Amino acid sequence: MDEKPIVLDQSHTDSRVRKHTYRSSKLIVACIIVQVVILIYRLTGPPKALSRLTRSQPEPAFSHLASHCAHVSPIPAESFVARQQALAETLHTLGASAYIAEPGASAAYFANLSKSQWFLSERPLLLIISPKMDLEDRVHAQVSILTPAFEATRAKLLSIPSESEIAYPAWPEDVDPYGVAVSAIPNLNGGTVYVDGMSRNFIVDGLQQAAPSSKVVTAPVEIQRLRERKSKEELEIMKCVNEVTVLAIRAVREKMYIGMRESQANELIISALSAAGLQNPGALTLFGENAALPHGSGTDRVLGAHHFALIDCDGSLHGYHSDVTRTFALPDSTIHNAHLRLWQLVHSAQAHALTAARNGTLTAEVDHAARQTLAAQGYAQYLTHRLGHGIGLEVHESPYLRGGSDDVILTGHTFSDEPGIYIEGQVGIRLEDCFYVDDEGNAIFLTEGVGGAATGPWSP
Ligand SMILES: *[C@@H]1O[C@H](CO)[C@@H](O)[C@H](O)[C@H]1NC(C)=O
Numbered sequence: 364m365d366e367k368p369i370v371l372d373q374s375h376t377d378s379r380v381r382k383h384t385y386r387s388s389k390l391i392v393a394c395i396i397v398q399v400v401i402l403i404y405r406l407t408g409p410p411k412a413l414s415r416l417t418r419s420q421p422e423p424a425f426s427h428l429a430s431h432c433a434h435v436s437p438i439p440a441e442s443f444v445a446r447q448q449a450l451a452e453t454l455h456t457l458g459a460s461a462y463i464a465e466p467g468a469s470a471a472y473f474a475n476l477s478k479s480q481w482f483l484s485e486r487p488l489l490l491i492i493s494p495k496m497d498l499e500d501r502v503h504a505q506v507s508i509l510t511p512a513f514e515a516t517r518a519k520l521l522s523i524p525s526e527s528e529i530a531y532p533a534w535p536e537d538v539d540p541y542g543v544a545v546s547a548i549p550n551l552n553g554g555t556v557y558v559d560g561m562s563r564n565f566i567v568d569g570l571q572q573a574a575p576s577s578k579v580v581t582a583p584v585e586i587q588r589l590r591e592r593k594s595k596e597e598l599e600i601m602k603c604v605n606e607v608t609v610l611a612i613r614a615v616r617e618k619m620y621i622g623m624r625e626s627q628a629n630e631l632i633i634s635a636l637s638a639a640g641l642q643n644p645g646a647l648t649l650f651g652e653n654a655a656l657p658h659g660s661g662t663d664r665v666l667g668a669h670h671f672a673l674i675d676c677d678g679s680l681h682g683y684h685s686d687v688t689r690t691f692a693l694p695d696s697t698i699h700n701a702h703l704r705l706w707q708l709v710h711s712a713q714a715h716a717l718t719a720a721r722n723g724t725l726t727a728e729v730d731h732a733a734r735q736t737l738a739a740q741g742y743a744q745y746l747t748h749r750l751g752h753g754i755g756l757e758v759h760e761s762p763y764l765r766g767g768s769d770d771v772i773l774t775g776h777t778f779s780d781e782p783g784i785y786i787e788g789q790v791g792i793r794l795e796d797c798f799y800v801d802d803e804g805n806a807i808f809l810t811e812g813v814g815g816a817a818t819g820p821w822s823p
């Protein structure tokens with residue numbers, strides 16, 4: 364490049380001419396830079412920031428996923444009413460006066476009131492369900508929503524199914540909300556008030572102070588199990604959302620290539636889950652030794668020919684979540700034999716855990732079955748986390764498949780079965796499918812409809 368003209372000169376006119384040439388050479392340089400950028404763009408594709416901007420058009424390769432769950436219905440109003448009835452009967456049996464939950468997964472289960480419908484703030488909005496006897500001594504559910512007075516109109520717009528009219532006790536800003544809450548509970552008289560386990564501390568404290576002669580405590584297992592054990596219609600949703608998550612991983616694998624980055628594959632899986640119509644899609648994509656850190660390393664590794672790719676992802680359909688992990692090779696990968704053997708070992712740990720999971724067994728025994736399989740080959744110490752978690756309206760919910768737990772597995776329970784081997788600096792392999800326990804007490808993968816568990820490193 365001609366830098367010389369910058370050494371400026373004596374003559375005024377001369378310097379103007381030179382300045383002019385200097386400007387046009389700057390223009391030429393700018394043009395060249397633009398050309399080079401366009402060339403690089405053509406060769407390598409858009410940089411990340413741009414690809415995010417253009418991502419609003421769905422990737423055509425994933426459009427076939429949209430129809431998979433189109434036939435699945437959301438939970439109908441009568442099912443919410445049945446859930447409230449079951450809760451009221453359980454409260455009556457336990458001799459308790461009320462059940463109280465903040466907007467969240469439990470309120471979504473009993474009353475279609477999730478955190479996305481009503482964001483939590485310091486002002487309490489509470490779902491209150493109480494058993495109420497009719498003249499023939501039958502139990503009914505009374506549903507109340509404690510609302511800030513200035514928000515009462517908005518609270519009444521919430522779609523909360525109920526058999527009878529919902530009460531909306533309202534608290535003005537200069538009044539104690541918890542006093543208003545407990546006065547909405549019929550026949551409290553020092554009876555027990557159960558609160559959802561996810562309620563915030565100040566809510567529980569406030570209720571306890573407003574009802575000093577009552578016990579305000581976390582809802583017991585009899586109530587937790589109402590939500591833990593899924594109905595047929597919940598299982599239909601959960602099967603579909605888990606199936607389409609597997610289909611999304613398989614479709615993404617078709618688009619993957621050696622030399623791509625984790626972040627690029629991660630964008631593909633998010634767009635595939637979105638194309639499938641899932642809400643809140645989330646994904647973790649890890650290549651090679653990065654997968655040895657179960658929740659990632661924060662680097663953006665390039666996929667090498669000897670690397671496994673691990674994709675762990677989830678999304679939700681009608682509020683119910685999927686959770687699937689596949690560790691796989693691409694058609695032209697050349698994976699070390701030692702790593703292929705580890706893949707088979709994790710695969711058989713996953714299968715043994717499924718066989719061990721039966722109605723009536725402890726969740727700890729299922730965790731143990733997976734660990735025993737790894738221990739037989741000397742790899743037990745490389746499974747560093749619990750085997751699995753309950754899943755439903757939350758990605759992780761009780762009960763958990765973990766050693767030391769005395770939770771019992773029952774029909775309708777749903778869990779992830781996700782053993783792994785993590786050898787830091789070398790390799791990480793995890794395989795995850797969720798299962799349910801059917802009416803006969805057998806564990807069946809929710810992904811069964813699309814083949815269930817992976818069958819090999821090249822067939823995820
Ligand atoms: C549950 O709430 C959602 C969102 O407000 C609404 O679209 C849906 O119709 C409600 N379901 C029932 C059964 O009321």
Ligand SMILES: *[C@@H]1O[C@H](CO)[C@@H](O)[C@H](O)[C@H]1NC(C)=O
Binds near residue numbers: 722723773802803804
């Ligand atoms: C499941 O196990 C429970 C607890 O052991 C038992 O009461 C129930 O009868 C069992 N149900 C089935 C279908 O095996």
